[in-house]
Amino acid sequence: MRTTRTAIAMLTAAGLVFGVTSGAVANTRKFADRLNDAPHRADIHSVKVDNSTTARNKLKVLVRTDRFTAPPPAFPACLNPFIDVRGPNAGPEYKFVFCQDNILRRVKNWRDNGNIVSQNCGYRASIDPAAGRNRFVIPRKCLNGPGRVRVAVRSTGQNGDWAKARRTFYGWVRR
């Protein structure tokens, strides 16, 4: 009986893993976030991380959010992907800040450590609230040429959303 249960558990786990990566190469992964767990406009729907060779020397993060067409100031007021390039330490090394500003910061223990990565290295954010498509493109040299990466995203404003959950990353995306 124990063997049967173990076998079923293993099959279930295998199915879940297959489900996550199905239809995509392992160095590009799309993660779903819970819907309606944040106020309208701040709700994150999904996070796609492209760490593939087809992205050339860039890491691409696509964050899907609610669609809306309100005039500025657009909400979410801030959309911040956190990027972990070096496990298994506790937190991310970088945070892309799309707020009033548009910068890549170094962070430590999830907090800004004061250092900003020069914009000369060419990172950019492309935010389209009407389509709910928010794209962050970061040349790998801005991140010190990482291998695998993992990402968490926070939207902020009056109330925000965390994808996957507060200070919790989605799975690793290999290079």
Ligand SMILES: [Ca+2]
């Ligand atoms: Ca959500």
